[in-house]
Amino acid sequence: MARPTNSDGEALSVDVTARALTIRDWLLSEARFLEDPDRATEGFAQRLIDAGLPLDRMASAMPTLHASRRGLGRIWNRDTGVEALDFPWGNQAIYEASPYYQAHRTGQWVTFRLDEIGDEAYSIVADLREDGYRDYVCMPIFFRDGAEGGMTFATRQSGGFSDQDLAILRSVEPAIGIVLDLARTWRLLQETLRMYVGDDPHARILSGQVRRGEVLHIRSAVLFADMRGFTALSAKMDAEETVTLLNRYFDCVVPPIEQRGGQVLKYMGDGVLAIHRGGESDAAACIAALNSANDVIARIEDRCAREHEGPRFGIKIALHFGEVAYGNIGSGARLDYTVVGRDVNIASRLADLAGHLDRQLVLSSDFAAMLPGYRFDSLGQHALRGVPEPQLVFEPATENASLL
Secondary structure, X not given: OOOOEOOOOOEXXXXXXXXXXXXXXXHHOOHHHOOOHHHHHHHHHHHHHHOOOOOOEEEEEEEOOOOOEEEEEEEEEOOOEEEEEEEEOOOHHHHHOOHHHHHHHHOOOEEEEHHHOOOOOOOOHHHHHHOOOOEEEEEEEEOOOOOEEEXXXXXXXXXXXXXXXHHHHHHHHHHHHXXXXXHHHHHHHHHHHHHHXXXXXXXXHHOOOXXXXXXXXXXXXXXXXXXXXXXXXXXXXXXXXXXXXXXXXXXXXXXXXXXXXXXXXXXXOOEEEEEEEOOOOHHHHHHHHHHHHHHHHHHHHHHHHHOOOOOOOEEEEEEEEEEXXXXXXXXXXXXXXXXXXXXXXXXXXXHHHHHHOOOOEEEEHHHHHOOOOOOEEEEEEEOOOOOOOOEEEEEEOHHHHHHO
C-alpha cells in the first residue's frame, strides 16, 4: 500500500501510514465477516476516531435489488449511534439534489466547508448546518456491476478535516469499496433468492442443498388460496391491468400469512401456496393457519368495501394438515426448488371445491382433527380430482371466532 499523501502530494508520516494500514487491515479481515451491518458501521467509525479523525457523522448508501426499495444504507452519529436507511423507489429528485449525484457524475469526491457554501447547493446543506457540522466529505463507490453508492463523513470540529484525516480516508477508500461490494453482493443474493423462492428455500439453497433430487419432508398446516372468478376477470383486462389486479390481491393474502409466522412457498397464477410449520406443536400450526385464513378474508372484504377503483374480487381458501416435500427438480443446471406431494395436491383441489360449494374457507378432515376444541360444520364427502379417496370436508362454525 502506498504511503498516504497530503493535498499537495507530499508523503505523510510513518505514524499516519500505520494508522491507515490498521484500518485497512481491519476492513479486509474482520469487518467483511461481520454479519451485523450495525456492528461493522460502529467498528469502522470507532477505528477512524482512534486514528485521530474528528468524526461526528458517517453514512453509507448502496443500491439493492428489492421490490419495495431502491437502496439501503446506514447512518452513524456520535450522539445516537447507528440507524438503518431505506431509499424507496421514485426518489430521483432527492438523489439529484444530493452530493452523491455530483460525485457519481464526476467520479470525484465532493467536499465542502459549511461556512463556505449556500443552502441551495445541495439539499442536505441546511440540515448539516443546523446540526452544527463544519466540514463534509462525500466519497463515491462504484460497484462491479456498474451500480453506484458511496459514503459520507462529517465533523463538527471548527477546523474541519485535516490533510492527514483526508489522506487516511483516501488510503482506505479501496478497502471500503471492496467491503461494500462484497456486502452488497451477499445481500443481493439473499434478497433476490428470498423474493423468488421464499424464506426457507432460500436458506437451504445458500446452505448448499442444490443437488437435483434432494427432498425435504415437513409436517405443516397447508394453506392454498385462489382468487374467485380470476379467469373471467382477467379475460377483460390487458396484461398491465391483470398484474395490477394480482398485486392488489396478493397484498391482501400474503401479509396476514407472514404476520402469523407462515411461509409463502409458491405463486401459481392467482394461486398462493403457504404453510405454517408443525413439528413442535401441530395444533399451534393449525391455529395459526386458521387465523391467517380468517385475516385474509377480512382484509379482502375490508379492501373491497373501501376501494372503488378496480374490480372487486373474492377468495376461496383451503386448509389441510399433512406433509409437504421441498424438492430440487429440473434438468441440467436449470432447477426449480419447488413443493410437491399428495397433501399439496389435496389442498389445491379443496380450494377448487370451495368455489363449487360457494364457500370462502373449507377444511380437510385431517386439519379439523388437529383442533378438537373447535367446532366445524360438515360439508359432506366429496371426490377430489387426482385424489383416490373421497374427502370429508368442513367449514368453521361461527362460534369459533371467540377462540381464535
